[in-house]
Amino acid sequence: MLGVGVGLALAVLLLYCVDPASAGLYPACPLHLLTGLQCPGCGSLRGLHHLLHGEVRAALGYNVLLIVTLPLLAWMLGAWAMRRPAVVPRPLGIALLLAALGFAIVRNVPEESRARWALPEASVGFESSRADSLPAP
């Protein structure tokens, strides 16, 4: 157990000191390498790096799902370390799986389309700016 704790502490120290965005030290996501798509975990290391530096907004920008679920993950890790069952209630587990699936889908939709869905006024601006750039008939 001590070895796992020391290993985790060293990993956190490494993540604090070495920025995953600029170092080729960390493994790349296989799904992203093969398809160009982002999985629910993409951006986790970069997000955690920024979170360790107190840059919450940047961390949320890299992977909001991880940052929001971090307290639950920390609780599960703590329960595991204390050799207690980390039982997540079934409805919460299902909700988390659906959230991860939805997050994976939404983050792979082009930003212009997301803005159109989320902010109707943004789509008006987007369309009007496109209409302005079209040649007059």
Ligand SMILES: [Zn+2]
């Ligand atoms: Zn990924």
